[in-house]
Amino acid sequence: MATLTDVKSEAKSLEANPPQPAPALSNDEILRYSRHLIMPEVGMEGQQKLKAAKVLCIGAGGLGSPLALYLTAAGVGTLGIVDFDVVDYTNLQRQIIHTTADVGRKKLDSAAEKLKAINPFLNLRTFDTKLTSANALELFREFDIVADGTDNFPTRYLVNDACVLTGKPNVYGSIFRFEGQASVFATEGGPCYRCLYPEPPPPGLVPSCAEGGVLGILPGLVGVIQATETIKLILGQGDSLVGRLLLVDALGMKFRELKLRKNPDCPICGTHRTISALIDYDQFCGIRGQEEPVSGGNLSELSVEELKKKLDAKADIFILDVREPHEYQICNLNGYLIPLGDLPKRVAELDSSREIVAHCKMGGRSAKAVAFLKQAGFTKVHNLTGGITAWAERIDPKMPKY
Amino acid sequence: MGRLCVPDPNFQLHLLAYHSILIYMPKIQIPSPLRQYSGKQSSVDVTAKTVAEALAGLVAQHPDLKRHLFADDGKLRAFVNVYVNDEDMRYLQKEATALKDGDTISIVPSIAGGCEPQRSKLPFTTHL
Numbered sequence: 001m002a003t004l005t006d007v008k009s010e011a012k013s014l015e016a017n018p019p020q021p022a023p024a025l026s027n028d029e030i031l032r033y034s035r036h037l038i039m040p041e042v043g044m045e046g047q048q049k050l051k052a053a054k055v056l057c058i059g060a061g062g063l064g065s066p067l068a069l070y071l072t073a074a075g076v077g078t079l080g081i082v083d084f085d086v087v088d089y090t091n092l093q094r095q096i097i098h099t100t101a102d103v104g105r106k107k108l109d110s111a112a113e114k115l116k117a118i119n120p121f122l123n124l125r126t127f128d129t130k131l132t133s134a135n136a137l138e139l140f141r142e143f144d145i146v147a148d149g150t151d152n153f154p155t156r157y158l159v160n161d162a163c164v165l166t167g168k169p170n171v172y173g174s175i176f177r178f179e180g181q182a183s184v185f186a187t188e189g190g191p192c193y194r195c196l197y198p199e200p201p202p203p204g205l206v207p208s209c210a211e212g213g214v215l216g217i218l219p220g221l222v223g224v225i226q227a228t229e230t231i232k233l234i235l236g237q238g239d240s241l242v243g244r245l246l247l248v249d250a251l252g253m254k255f256r257e258l259k260l261r262k263n264p265d266c267p268i269c270g271t272h273r274t275i276s277a278l279i280d281y282d283q284f285c286g287i288r289g290q291e292e293p294v295s296g297g298n299l300s301e302l303s304v305e306e307l308k309k310k311l312d313a314k315a316d317i318f319i320l321d322v323r324e325p326h327e328y329q330i331c332n333l334n335g336y337l338i339p340l341g342d343l344p345k346r347v348a349e350l351d352s353s354r355e356i357v358a359h360c361k362m363g364g365r366s367a368k369a370v371a372f373l374k375q376a377g378f379t380k381v382h383n384l385t386g387g388i389t390a391w392a393e394r395i396d397p398k399m400p401k402y
Numbered sequence: 403m404g405r406l407c408v409p410d411p412n413f414q415l416h417l418l419a420y421h422s423i424l425i426y427m428p429k430i431q432i433p434s435p436l437r438q439y440s441g442k443q444s445s446v447d448v449t450a451k452t453v454a455e456a457l458a459g460l461v462a463q464h465p466d467l468k469r470h471l472f473a474d475d476g477k478l479r480a481f482v483n484v485y486v487n488d489e490d491m492r493y494l495q496k497e498a499t500a501l502k503d504g505d506t507i508s509i510v511p512s513i514a515g516g517c518e519p520q521r522s523k524l525p526f527t528t529h530l
Binding site: 062150151152153156174175176177178179181196197198199200201212214245247252256257258259260261263339341344 | 433434435438439444466479480481483485488489490492493508510511512513514515
């Protein structure tokens with residue numbers, strides 16, 4: 001029989017080895033999780049698995065909001081969140097963990113408040129940092145499962161590679177406009193993100209959500225799928241998305257799935273691995289190569305102040321707006337609208353003898369338009385640095401920003 | 403109970419006639435990031451016997467799609483995956499994969515959204 005001292009020393013050894021299974025549930029927890037406990041697929045054993053589980057959520061944004069909320073409510077014992085961002089007004093349309101009063105606060109602080117309010121039994125660990133090649137492996141080793149709610153290709157590849165190298169499943173979700181993708185990568189024997197996409201697209205070719213937009217409910221739909229997969233992995237129940245890519249089309253309300261195979265030539269999880277450590281993901285995704293053209297600094301850039309001066313002086317300026325028609329409806333500079341994609345076939349509508357100032361929302365698309373027009377022989381063409389957003393910020397504060 | 407299914411005696415003949423024509427009209431699903439280059443269409447019908455012919459037919463109908471799907475050397479870009487029904491063509495006969503009537507080709511590019519731009523840290527990755 002165990003004496004009191006024996007029990008104490010046993011408790012101490014448990015603390016030293018935290019991943020021990022079957023932590024006991026208190027009566028309060030039993031009541032809280034009763035709808036789980038009466039299901040044979042979860043039961044007492046499953047709920048204890050959830051309590052013992054440690055899940056790391058990358059990002060507290062669109063996907064991270066529903067993920068963290070549901071995992072917390074479901075009784076996942078330890079939840080880590082990595083985020084360095086601050087809540088802004090454009091987040092609120094979809095990042096449901098944050099409220100209007102949280103604008104300007106750190107997302108981590110805002111999220112922590114909501115999660116603790118939902119479930120005081122949660123052991124929340126917040127990491128106020130950008131996930132990098134220098135910290136990812138150490139961080140991932142402290143968790144059982146990683147849920148990827150990031151927003152850019154370098155971090156996607158970083159999360160994937162760090163999951164493969166540490167042997168942690170990567171519960172993946174990604175969204176754009178009305179469409180989403182979900183899968184589970186990097187399980188033992190299963191494919192990884194690089195098996196699906198060996199290389200990222202060059203910067204600028206695939207529009208970001210800031211440019212392309214995203215339906216506010218879509219991260220809810222996809223984030224909840226990620227939460228579901230995470231909980232199934234913890235419980236060891238059901239058929240996970242390992243080896244399947246789920247495609248969600250919210251506009252058609254269609255769910256399709258594609259087969260995913262482990263690529264034998266995959267550089268990180270294939271038979272002849274060429275990647276055995278984390279790399280420079282910004283470089284891998286070609287970010288640095290793109291710095292030059294978009295950051296400007298060349299002679300054809302025009303600031304919003306310079307444009308204002310020219311317009312006030314009634315200079316002969318032709319303003320070319322290369323955004324989409326629905327963006328024009330939000331706000332405009334009374335420019336001539338030709339969406340960037342239509343420019344090649346509509347270039348004849350422009351008069352190359354006039355001074356042209358091209359603009360878009362932030363200056364990226366119009367930089368491409370200027371490059372195209374210069375190639376087409378236009379010489380008096382400028383890019384409005386910072387786009388209409390800079391105009392709204394520095395010239396016309398009444399103009400809406402989007 | 404279930405209705406009796408009477409086999410069509412001419413079924414084999416129909417099938418033969420059908421195959422001798424060899425005009426297959428696979429449907430190509432266009433993902434939303436690329437629809438701005440396909441005249442906003444979510445799917446495009448082409449006439450083709452192989453994946454290569456289907457993709458060639460697609461860019462012939464929508465030339466703006468070409469640089470998004472193919473690199474300058476004419477090879478399909480590495481971040482664009484092509485599926486025939488639910489199977490990745492890389493594990494079939496790649497571009498030479500034969501098509502049947504009713505096949506659906508899906509173009510599945512990588513998307514990264516989570517979703518918000520990392521404006522402060524990576525100003526040049528987003529908002530183009």
